Amino acid sequence: MTTIFTDRPQQPPKLKRDTLRITPLGGLGDVGRNMAVLEINGRLLVIDCGVLFPEDAQPGVDLILPDFDMLRERLDDIAAIILTHGHEDHIGAVPYLLRLKPDIPLVGSQLTLAFIEAKLREHRITPYTLAVTEGQVESFGPFTCEFVAVNHSIPDALAVHVTTAAGTVLHTGDFKMDQLPLDGRITDLRAFARLGEKGVDLFMVDSTNAEVPGFTVGEQEIGPVLEGIFARARQKIVVASFSSHVHRVQQVLDAAAMHGRKVAFVGRSMVRNMAIAADMGYLRVPENILVDVKKIDSLPDDQVVLMCTGSQGEPMAALGRIANRDHRVAVGPGDVVILASSLIPGNENAVFRVVNGLMALGAEVVHKGNAKVHTSGHASAGELLYCYNIVRPKNVMPVHGEVRHLIANGRVAESTGIAPERIVLARDGYVVDLADGKAQVVGAIPNGYVYVDGSSVGEISEADLKDRRILGDEGFISVFAVVNSETGALIAGPEIHARGVAEDDAVFEKIKPQIVTALEQAVADQADRRDPYQLQQVMRRVVGRYASQRLRRRPMIIPIVVEA
Structure with missing residues (x-):
């Protein structure tokens, strides 16, 4: 296994017939902007198309997109876009790709497609979609895809097994192995084992938690902690989470119902996504518990819970505006603010700036650093070991993470007996070819950040x-x-x-x-x-x-x- 990323490979050779080429356009080197392009015999399959959120060193930038340059002249060659789940770092860039060709088929689970369809309506794009479920097999040109249930911090996540003339690829998407999930839908290790028995030529594995030893804490352990905070709170409660984290919102609704509080959703994406999740049955809303945020002033503070966006310190999200006193919701002494999320690497300064602002207003701030109010949606090293031993792939390509995460994942794979030369460490823009059962880096293409700044896309350098x-x-x-x-x-x-x-x-x-x-x-x-x-x-x-x-x-x- 090589750990050297300083020498960027040369221009890749012309792709031979019946050779599968994998080109990651995002997600290898950053936590976000996930996107991979598979190519064989002139056709392309895209897996995920997400955004990356800017850091302090990128002032004024709203979003960062994958670099679509390699696709611009080949849009008609794209057989489909497979979306593994509905988080922004996996679906957020889809509208910008579909601006180039709106009729590229979108394939994903029902909830994932519902989230992206709502987003596309804001961009005035009507997509062509195909909803799939675990166990379903569909063909898209030369790619035959089987979908496998995986557990994540959002319902309806899927892994995808791709069969081609060059061999097979199993892409996990984001996943963990929670054995007692809130929705009862576990990662289907039986399917992983079955596919492993047939032979997986390339295993593309989520690396986000590869540095974390042991197993990721189960979602069920978070509920009692939230209920304890609700029990002792005497005034307003504000909970910040990702706008797509249905499981966490469910636990907040349940705790609020237990303690006689009303819940108001704050933030456009939170309101939109939770309405979709409730309509589709993924979110169970206790009767008469929801209230419009405009009506909270008529309720006593000890009967109010605000479920809002902004857990990553985004300045224009609801929580950031509350901290800056630029929101109709105000917090003060006696109020409790819960950050029910993990810190995305690079967002630490922004998050703690918001935390400090809230505490300066007198609020108590509870976060993952001082209470068990959140658990990750990604498999830790112990879970990855199980997967490698179950699948026994011929080649491994760590995906989804910073360089340190990719290297840690490679070392986990190596510890299970996978030969070092069969572990492919790549970064965005690297080109990996799979032929004759061997995967290796054969070159690289130009690949940079594409910045969204207001209405401009790609104009900021x-x-x-x-x-x-x-x-x-x-x-x-x-x-x-x-x-x-x-x-x-x-x-x-x-x-x-x-x-x-x-x-x-x-x-x-x-x-x-x-x-x-x-x-x-x-x-x-x-x-x-x-x-x-x-x-x-x-x-x-x-x-x-x-x-x-x-x-x-x-x-x-x-x-x-x-x-x-």
Whole structure:
């Protein structure tokens, strides 16, 4: 097993007939943006199409999408998009792919398709869908897919077994092995064993919890903890969770009913998803327990529970706005806020910023770090061991996780006796070919982040983000001068204005003579060809040198030279 990711492979060779090519476009290196493309004999099968949520180093970005460039000229070759479950990191980018070709078939369980169909309506896209259940077998071009029930933190999750002329692939999606799940639907290890007996050529396995020893805590252990918090709470209770976490919402509804409280859903996605889950029978809503958030002011605080979005510290989600006092819901001393979610890597600062804001308002904040109010939806190392021993795959490709998770998953596979050279560690954009029973990296394609910023998709570059970071961290200085278009002599200025810089504009008065001298020298050097751009760069260098040496800052500097 190789653990070296520094040398990016070269351009992959032309794909041979009856060879299966797997290209991950997201999810290998990050927790999110999950997407894999399988190709054989000219046809493509896409497994998942999710989003990644931005970090602090990506200011202004709303979402991060997989890079669809390899698909843009081959949209007619896509046989189907398989969606393993309804979480945003697996379905959130579907609307952006279907903008390119709306009639690509979407395949998934009933709940998964209901969630994505509601999202697509907001984008004014009517998809072609096929609902499948565990045990069902469907063919999409050269791909024959069997769907297997797996347990996750959302109902109706599926693994998919893909049979092709080159061999078979078992993709787990996100899964764990909770033996007493709330909905009674366990991961079908009998199906895993049956498929393993037939022979699994490539096992693509969820890596998110591969570093965690033992077994993931069962969902049933969370309910009594929530009930205990509800029992001692004397005022308002606010619970934040993923808007698709049906199991956690069910436990909140049950605890609220037990303690005589009403529940209001807060946040558009929470309201939408829970209405879908209730209509389809995945969420059991006790009679007369739900109330519109607009009516909570008429209820005593000790009879109110607010179920809201924002558990990952998203600034525009309900909980973040509550913490910033920018929401109709207010919290204060005596209120209890429960963060019923795990921390997605990269979101720690945002989450604890919200926690600090809530605590500053006087609320008690209960989270996974100080109480057992959440459990992961992903298999820990002990569960992965069981899966490897049951399936006994010929090749393994860890998916879904940061580099450390992928490597940890590879080591778990190796500990069960799988040969190191049969464990494929890849990152987004790597190209893996399966032929003659062997899977190996054969190259890589360009693959970057695609940023959604308001209504723009893919227009924001890394350079734009760097500029935003500089503006946020170091400030902005503009330098303006007017020169004679014929002689180059300085007519007006230089004028200097700073924003986001602690020092007053007056501090720059002492360098104006230096700017004038530098401009005069530059004009003399350009006697035959006076270039305003070159004069701008002269001003940039003088101001930049002063800001660096005297102010210890590296602000964005915008020089402007106007000819008159």
